[in-house]
Amino acid sequence: MEMSQPEASRPSEVRVRDDRATPDDLLHTRTGTDVSPEDLVLASGKDLSERTLEWARRKLAAEGPAALDKLLP
Template sequence: METSQPDASRPSEERVTPDSLLHTRTGTEVAPEDLVLATGRDLTPRNLEWAQRKLDREGPAAIEKLLP
C-alpha cells in the first residue's frame, strides 16, 4: 500500500511562486527589522544596531544582497 502522493513531490505550475514576487524592490522603505529577519536572526538590540549600520551604509539595496 503506497502512502506517498506523487504529485506532492513534484512542483506544479500552480504551486510555484512567480519570480517577480520573490524579489524585493529597491527604493522601497526597508526597516532594520526587515534586514534582521531576512538574515534569520533574532530581533535583539545588537542585531538591530547592526542592521541600522548596514542600512546607513548601503541603503535599501542592502536587503537585496540577502534575498534573491
C-alpha cells in the same frame, strides 16, 4: 503516475524556460517601500535584539535599501 501535459497546452506562466535567466525584477521581493532595520534582521534569519538591530542600522546606513536585496533572492 504523473501525466505531464505537452508544453504548448500549459498556461504561459507555467512554461519552463531553460534558455534564459530569470529577470532581476522577478527575483527580488522588495515592494519599493522603505526598508527598516527590523526587515533586514528578519531577512537575515537573525533574532531581533538590540545587537542585531544596531547591526542592521549600520548596514542600512552604509548600503541603503540594497542591503535587503543582497540578502534576498
